[in-house]
Amino acid sequence: MSENIKEPLFNLLHSVKRSLRQAIDSEGFGLTPLHMRVLKLIASQDKEYTANDIVQKTLIDKAQLARLIKELIQLEYVVKINNPHDKRSYFLGLSPAGSDVVTVLSAAESRVNEIMKSGLTDQEIADFSRLAKLMAKNLNRHL
Incomplete structure (x- = not known):
């Protein structure tokens, strides 16, 4: 089978992003x-x-992550915490306001996740998760 999986995947990603944005914007x-x-x-x-840990875990561009962190600090959702093991770096932590935001956002994300899974069996969800991880692994090997 030589079906192009890119289009359905882009459609799914766009729908997830749009649904999350709508849920976030509503808050x-x-x-x-x-x-x-x-x-x-x-x-x-x-x-x-640290910011570098987040770059490695998420594969977000360093410059983009630096801007995001700066915005989150300006919004007073994130605070810098001195790293006692390395004076050149710092840990990132949530402020009390940031913790409140994460609680609300997690609930919104859960609602989107439940909508996305509706009509699917547990096996279909497990298969999708397994295949998506495998595809990401395949792509990441070539980066």
């Missing part, structure tokens, strides 16, 4: 899905993140 935060992704990563409790 009035003025954030993009990329802001949301960075905030949620900073909020995760698995480790303290």
